Amino acid sequence: MTANALTQRVRVKTMMPPGHIRTPAYVRGKVGEIERTLGPFGNPEQLVYGIDAERLPLLRVRFTMAEVWGDAAERPSDTLDAEIYAHWLEEVD
Amino acid sequence: MLHDHHDHDHLSPSGHPYRADNDVPLTYWQTMEIAVRELLIEKGVSTAAEIAGQIDAMDRRSPADGAQVVARAWTDPAFKDRLLADASEASREMGFDIGTLRLIAVENTVDVHNVIVCTLCSCYPRNLLGMAPDWYKSREYRSRTVKEPRKVLSEFGVVLPDHIQVRVHDSTADMRYIVLPERPAGTDGWDTEALADLVTRDSMIGTSVLSTVT
Numbered sequence: 001m002t003a004n005a006l007t008q009r010v011r012v013k014t015m016m017p018p019g020h021i022r023t024p025a026y027v028r029g030k031v032g033e034i035e036r037t038l039g040p041f042g043n044p045e046q047l048v049y050g051i052d053a054e055r056l057p058l059l060r061v062r063f064t065m066a067e068v069w070g071d072a073a074e075r076p077s078d079t080l081d082a083e084i085y086a087h088w089l090e091e092v093d
Numbered sequence: 094m095l096h097d098h099h100d101h102d103h104l105s106p107s108g109h110p111y112r113a114d115n116d117v118p119l120t121y122w123q124t125m126e127i128a129v130r131e132l133l134i135e136k137g138v139s140t141a142a143e144i145a146g147q148i149d150a151m152d153r154r155s156p157a158d159g160a161q162v163v164a165r166a167w168t169d170p171a172f173k174d175r176l177l178a179d180a181s182e183a184s185r186e187m188g189f190d191i192g193t194l195r196l197i198a199v200e201n202t203v204d205v206h207n208v209i210v211c212t213l214c215s216c217y218p219r220n221l222l223g224m225a226p227d228w229y230k231s232r233e234y235r236s237r238t239v240k241e242p243r244k245v246l247s248e249f250g251v252v253l254p255d256h257i258q259v260r261v262h263d264s265t266a267d268m269r270y271i272v273l274p275e276r277p278a279g280t281d282g283w284d285t286e287a288l289a290d291l292v293t294r295d296s297m298i299g300t301s302v303l304s305t306v307t
Contacts, residue, residue: 022266024212026239038195041267058266074241078259083266 008033009092010061012084020048023088027080031092032063035081043085057086150190154223158189159271160292162221164285166198167276180271184221194220199262200273201302206257207272208246208299210238211264218269222297229298239263249300272299279306 014029022044038060042053061084066076103110119127133139162184166173176183180196196218199207211217212235217225228234238245242259246252253259262270274296280288295301 022213024263024265026212038268044266058268060268062260069240072240074243075259078242078261080239080261080263082263083268085266 010034010089011092013088013090019045023084027082030063030067032061035060035062059084059089156222156294159222159297160289162187163273163292164288166273167288168285189221191220194218195268196271197268198271198273201275204257205260206253207260208242209262209270210235212239213265216264216269218271251302271297274303277303277306
């Protein structure tokens with residue numbers, strides 16, 4: 001997904017690749033809103049191995065606690081922001 | 094005999110246990126660090142004095158640096174706007190040598206309380222605030238803050254009213270965070286130096302709020 005294609009609402013992909021991953025497992029599959037767009041920065045999954053890193057947009061995505069934790073949320077309307085690299089995000093209709 | 098030993102054999106005069114000597118072999122990573130450091134010196138890339146100087150420079154950084162940034166934001170609305178737009182540039186503007194730190198400031202208001210955590214490791218704005226407290230790096234703080242932030246905050250003595258929204262920021266990638274706490278009531282007319290003295294490390298992590306000054 002390119003920065004231009006990003007809509008306001010995005011879903012974190014559910015993939016589980018091995019390696020140095022900066023996308024926490026607890027937000028995979030969750031839908032949030034883009035809070036701001038940063039970067040482009042080198043993809044840490046490549047940087048960690050010392051290979052040429054693709055430069056990617058880094059998105060701050062804001063999730064509600066209801067979305068992340070479901071019925072177990074301490075306060076559904078509180079929020080959680082995380083920085084997610086663009087290749088981990090897909091558009092939500 | 095200076096004092097009675099019979100049931101205090103393992104305690105120091107202050108009543109605490111003696112810490113064991115670290116007479117153990119180096120770990121893999123300690124050996125690696127020494128090897129790389131010696132190579133850098135041998136190859137002329139760096140000098141021992143430069144490396145010691147960098148350690149000293151890091152040790153000199155402290156929450157007092159962040160406190161000055163906060164106090165300036167409280168007293169200078171234009172600076173606050175620049176801080177919220179780009180906290181790295183605003184910190185450099187004040188003369189802080191923060192290196193490559195990419196900083197975001199998040200503002201506490203009457204309706205919003207922010208708290209910072211790094212679930213994946215222990216990312217912390219060291220170049221502005223100095224070393225992170227040990228608890229910030231603990232698995233308990235890292236795992237619980239994203240799941241039950243209000244409970245964690247209450248254990249720090251921060252009980253938030255229901256109308257306040259909690260925003261947790263998980264420092265997962267390139268950015269580091271500082272909370273801009275609310276200016277305490279009772280400080281009208283104070284200068285930035287006096288205000289900076291009120292700002293605590295934990296208030297900039299979001300695990301404390303600053304009390305009204307009476």
